[in-house]
Amino acid sequence: MAIDDTGGGESDQVNGGGNLTDEPVRVGEYTWDDLRREVHDGGRFDRSVYLGFEPRELSQRLEDAASAGKTLQAPFEEYLDPTTTPVAKDIYTWEHFKQEYYYEDGSLPRDSDGEVIPFHESEYLNFDPEHTENRLSAAEDIASELHEYVDENTVDVNPELDEDEFFSTRDGHTTVVNRYDLEKAVPQSKKSHFNELERYWVNKPYACVIIFHSRKENEKKYYVIEPYLTDIEIDLREFLSGKLKTAIKYSEDDVIVQGTDADRAQVIQREAEQLLSRYDLYNGSVSSSDEESVLGQVKELFGIESETQSETTGPLSGISTRPEPAILEDDDPKLNEYQVEKLLYMLKRDFVGYARIDGVKHDINVEDISCDGYNSRVFVYHTDYEQIISNVQHGEGELDDFVVKLAQRSGKGISKRQPQVDATLPDGSRAQLTLGREVSDHGTNYTIRQFKDVPFTPIDLINWNTFSLDEMAFLWLCIENNKSLIFAGGTASGKTTSLNAVSLFIPSNSKIVSIEDTREVELPQRNWVASVTRPSFGEDDKGDVDEFDLLEAALRQRPDYIVMGEIRGEEGRTLFQVMSTGHTTYTTFHADSVGEVIKRFTTEPINVSKTLFTALDLVSIQTQTRVDGNKVRRNKSLTEINEYSAENDEINVRDVYEWRAETDEYIQMGNSNTLEEIKFDRGWTQDKLDEELFKRKVVLAYLIEKGLNTYTQVAATIQAFINDPDTILTLIANDQLELSLEDLREMESVKIDIDPEKEEMVPRPDAPPEMVEETKQVLDNAQPLFNTYKSRETPDIVSALMDDSEESADEDSIDFGQFVPKAGAEADSE
Numbered sequence: 001m002a003i004d005d006t007g008g009g010e011s012d013q014v015n016g017g018g019n020l021t022d023e024p025v026r027v028g029e030y031t032w033d034d035l036r037r038e039v040h041d042g043g044r045f046d047r048s049v050y051l052g053f054e055p056r057e058l059s060q061r062l063e064d065a066a067s068a069g070k071t072l073q074a075p076f077e078e079y080l081d082p083t084t085t086p087v088a089k090d091i092y093t094w095e096h097f098k099q100e101y102y103y104e105d106g107s108l109p110r111d112s113d114g115e116v117i118p119f120h121e122s123e124y125l126n127f128d129p130e131h132t133e134n135r136l137s138a139a140e141d142i143a144s145e146l147h148e149y150v151d152e153n154t155v156d157v158n159p160e161l162d163e164d165e166f167f168s169t170r171d172g173h174t175t176v177v178n179r180y181d182l183e184k185a186v187p188q189s190k191k192s193h194f195n196e197l198e199r200y201w202v203n204k205p206y207a208c209v210i211i212f213h214s215r216k217e218n219e220k221k222y223y224v225i226e227p228y229l230t231d232i233e234i235d236l237r238e239f240l241s242g243k244l245k246t247a248i249k250y251s252e253d254d255v256i257v258q259g260t261d262a263d264r265a266q267v268i269q270r271e272a273e274q275l276l277s278r279y280d281l282y283n284g285s286v287s288s289s290d291e292e293s294v295l296g297q298v299k300e301l302f303g304i305e306s307e308t309q310s311e312t313t314g315p316l317s318g319i320s321t322r323p324e325p326a327i328l329e330d331d332d333p334k335l336n337e338y339q340v341e342k343l344l345y346m347l348k349r350d351f352v353g354y355a356r357i358d359g360v361k362h363d364i365n366v367e368d369i370s371c372d373g374y375n376s377r378v379f380v381y382h383t384d385y386e387q388i389i390s391n392v393q394h395g396e397g398e399l400d401d402f403v404v405k406l407a408q409r410s411g412k413g414i415s416k417r418q419p420q421v422d423a424t425l426p427d428g429s430r431a432q433l434t435l436g437r438e439v440s441d442h443g444t445n446y447t448i449r450q451f452k453d454v455p456f457t458p459i460d461l462i463n464w465n466t467f468s469l470d471e472m473a474f475l476w477l478c479i480e481n482n483k484s485l486i487f488a489g490g491t492a493s494g495k496t497t498s499l500n501a502v503s504l505f506i507p508s509n510s511k512i513v514s515i516e517d518t519r520e521v522e523l524p525q526r527n528w529v530a531s532v533t534r535p536s537f538g539e540d541d542k543g544d545v546d547e548f549d550l551l552e553a554a555l556r557q558r559p560d561y562i563v564m565g566e567i568r569g570e571e572g573r574t575l576f577q578v579m580s581t582g583h584t585t586y587t588t589f590h591a592d593s594v595g596e597v598i599k600r601f602t603t604e605p606i607n608v609s610k611t612l613f614t615a616l617d618l619v620s621i622q623t624q625t626r627v628d629g630n631k632v633r634r635n636k637s638l639t640e641i642n643e644y645s646a647e648n649d650e651i652n653v654r655d656v657y658e659w660r661a662e663t664d665e666y667i668q669m670g671n672s673n674t675l676e677e678i679k680f681d682r683g684w685t686q687d688k689l690d691e692e693l694f695k696r697k698v699v700l701a702y703l704i705e706k707g708l709n710t711y712t713q714v715a716a717t718i719q720a721f722i723n724d725p726d727t728i729l730t731l732i733a734n735d736q737l738e739l740s741l742e743d744l745r746e747m748e749s750v751k752i753d754i755d756p757e758k759e760e761m762v763p764r765p766d767a768p769p770e771m772v773e774e775t776k777q778v779l780d781n782a783q784p785l786f787n788t789y790k791s792r793e794t795p796d797i798v799s800a801l802m803d804d805s806e807e808s809a810d811e812d813s814i815d816f817g818q819f820v821p822k823a824g825a826e827a828d829s830e
């Protein structure tokens with residue numbers, strides 16, 4: 001530091017005129033004169049130029065610097081602390097290292113003589129520090145080789161997915177199925193060209209599905225990931241399976257025959273525990289009742305209620321150990337908790353579930369499951385990816401046994417004498433089973449049409465653009481007013497899906513009888529008799545209950561609506577006879593056009609007379625097609641069946657709506673005589689008809705615009721509107737509908753209590769942008785209607801539905817005809 005000595009001259013400041021550069025600078029001896037002689041070029045010497053501040057500020061600046069030094073010392077020490085500063089490139093320095101391994105209480109270490117112990121970097125590195133760059137270069141090469149090896153031997157997963165979170169339970173513990181099982185499920189030869197597209201749980205924590213794209217084969221793959229079993233575990237599963245078959249065979253437990261799947265699972269659980277204990281394979285407990293514990297997860301899977309609930313659960317013991325050969329050599333002779341959990345899942349999957357395809361059966365995105373023969377891979381029809389090959393495969397003997405088991409569980413017999421069977425599985429899915437090579441060159445095969453526990457709704461059909469908003473409002477009014485309808489189309493064109501969806505428009509105060517040979521129809525109304533045909537037990541037809549018998553019985557049950565799953569033959573003639581007596585009827589039929597529907601019904605083998613055919617009101621033609629390369633379902637046309645012309649011997653029809661493929665839009669083709677009939681039957685004016693049609697359109701638009709698309713929300717709203725339109729419109733006008741929907745679970749005439757977990761898995765579509773715009777326009781047009789209801793107050797839906805008040809809104813001043821398609825005779829006159 002330069003000393004400001006103004007009292008001395010130049011001779012006093014420089015001792016003997018020596019060279020300043022020859023001697024080191026010592027504190028207190030370097031003065032301003034020294035600085036001036038060394039760096040100043042002449043002229044006035046301004047000290048502030050060299051200091052950067054006025055010399056009189058020096059004392060204050062030193063005090064400030066001392067204070068700042070103390071302030072910076074704490075973060076510096078924290079920086080040096082290895083517990084707070086992680087090792088990272090360009091951050092961890094030798095000073096960090098010294099603080100952690102060299103210094104003693106922050107000071108230089110000394111030996112017993114008090115001498116400082118020198119710090120030699122090579123002692124800690126075990127090599128000369130000058131070789132560090134070479135060492136790092138070699139390490140980089142090794143790391144690169146290791147990375148390539150890992151890349152070749154592991155699956156390319158979605159980089160945006162947090163795998164730790166995906167393979168974790170709600171308590172943060174590792175799921176039974178995890179990344180290890182994923183690596184084991186994908187063959188080594190395929191890992192280098194598989195890219196993950198999507199993954200999701202189908203039976204957490206035991207099974208998930210991953211959709212891969214093969215770059216090499218340029219096709220998609222459907223992989224079910226389940227717990228991987230070692231050879232020892234596979235042998236143990238086979239051993240336990242054999243013992244369980246014997247134990248169950250001689251069991252006196254009634255649930256084996258009469259119980260539910262959950263009851264049977266409990267028996268498997270109990271017997272398996274006893275076997276593990278008897279053979280001294282496991283001494284732990286698997287009876288914890290928490291839903292994330294070992295047994296608790298299995299109980300949750302099969303719907304078994306737990307008696308007690310523990311507050312916390314721990315991870316499965318043994319789940320961190322990977323069963324590789326090197327580890328198994330020193331493995332414990334007893335099973336750990338993780339191994340027991342895997343075995344219990346596999347045993348229950350095989351005995352109570354659907355064996356190898358159990359994970360696929362749990363996938364709500366799968367519509368069809370098919371196996372084409374021995375040693376053939378199972379194919380699935382995925383909602384998003386269509387037909388896709390899976391990693392599931394049956395052996396020859398295993399496939400025979402599996403198909404026989406499916407038939408038995410469906411109450412059917414299958415043998416080489418009767419090698420083909422149509423069956424309905426316990427969960428409602430429809431199966432076509434073939435045994436052996438008698439009628440199939442590739443051997444035993446099966447096709448399963450999945451049954452959805454939670455049906456789709458009219459809102460889903462609109463969001464998929466299967467129907468337009470106007471069409472759905474039109475169908476609602478027609479169905480509510482007892483107009484008969486047939487959904488016709490090809491295979492997988494969405495006939496039954498549409499039938500189930502529009503069934504929500506049937507009033508809950510109506511009695512419904514359904515007739516099917518395999519269960520496909522699912523209705524929410526409780527006053528519903530679900531009839532199913534039954535073949536005879538012998539070689540003759542004695543004891544056979546067919547569609548004719550069920551139709552005859554249905555007429556004695558005084559139904560308001562008759563729903564027939566599908567017309568295939570002569571039963572169609574009986575159905576039209578029932579229709580002509582005034583019973584509203586809905587069914588599906590295989591035909592690609594209205595003309596083909598009429599032709600097939602009015603000729604052999606159905607042979608309905610043309611005069612009788614006019615008892616039908618509407619035909620909806622469904623089709624499966626492609627739009628922008630995506631496979632979609634569309635309503636090709638919505639056609640009215642009018643009168644029979646005896647002069648021309650033909651049935652007059654009129655298209656009300658038609659789908660235009662080039663624009664993917666629906667066009668109103670003509671005015672509706674069906675609406676004219678409704679107007680006449682109800683004694684409505686044209687304005688009243690327009691109003692009723694518009695109100696239904698508004699309700700549907702509101703549900704779409706607000707995203708209220710679950711089965712419970714849609715069913716509750718529609719049924720409540722049918723019972724009391726003013727209440728629902730009041731709630732909509734005041735934007736209170738969503739808050740009130742929960743009360744509708746109390747409606748006893750409609751079953752709308754859907755399992756939230758199952759509902760969450762339903763792949764419901766979001767409204768496309770053009771539909772969102774249309775619904776906003778509809779709701780804007782409805783503002784005058786909403787204004788008439790906003791002044792009304794309804795505390796909740798249920799109490800409102802029981803209110804017999806005749807209060808109604810003043811709607812006379814609103815022209816509803818400008819918001820809905822023109823219909824009826826008055827429209828024809830315009």
